[in-house]
Amino acid sequence: MSLTYVILGLLQQQERTGYDLKTQCFDDCIAHLWQADQAQIYRTLDKLEAQGWITCRVEIQHDRPNRKVYQITETGSKALNQWLRTHQPLPILREPLLVQLYFAAQLPNEAIISLLEQELEARYQKLAECEAHDLPALDNLEASREQKMQRLVLELVKQREQTYLNWLHEAIATLQNQSESISESE
DSSP states (O other): OOOHHHHHHHHHOOOOEEIIIIIIIIIIIITTTTTHHHHHHHHHHHHHHHHHHHEEEEEEEESSSOOEEEEEEEEHEEEEEHTTTOOOOOEEEEEEEEHHHGGGSSOHHHHHHHHHHHHHHHHHHHHHHHHHHOOTTTOOOOTHHHHHHHHHHHHHHHHHHHHHHHHHEEEEHHHHHHHHHHHHHH
16 A cells, blocks of 8 residues: 555545654554655655645744645546555564564573563553544444444454464463463473
């Protein structure tokens, strides 16, 4: 997936500045789905404007620097719509912890458990961030279609984090039991 389509989707929701995209969107509402830094966002905005997929207007501000406000064009909406209808390949996952565990047989169980406990803490934090999002429940009749789609995504992210937490607890228990068995046999 490309940052291009994330930005187009966000601009389809409403016009925004590059700063708004970073602070209101990438740092908050979609941080659990897609990460982007300020430089990536502005490079992509420049590329999208050059392609004619977005336009930019400058709002003059007297007490602060002028604001560049971006808006999706009809061409950009068509490109986004086409992308939305196209199945995306499965992502290539990069899981640093799993790679560490793959090669961790040389470490004592206590060191591995420490790594797993650190990951456990980070995953609990991520789950808490997901649960902090204030979206209506799926069965809420007053929720908009957009809110329901966002809730569906959020529910999957929460389930994924809970699955990871369950696996971490199981892995820690396995290593603790293995350590106890080794101690008892000595």
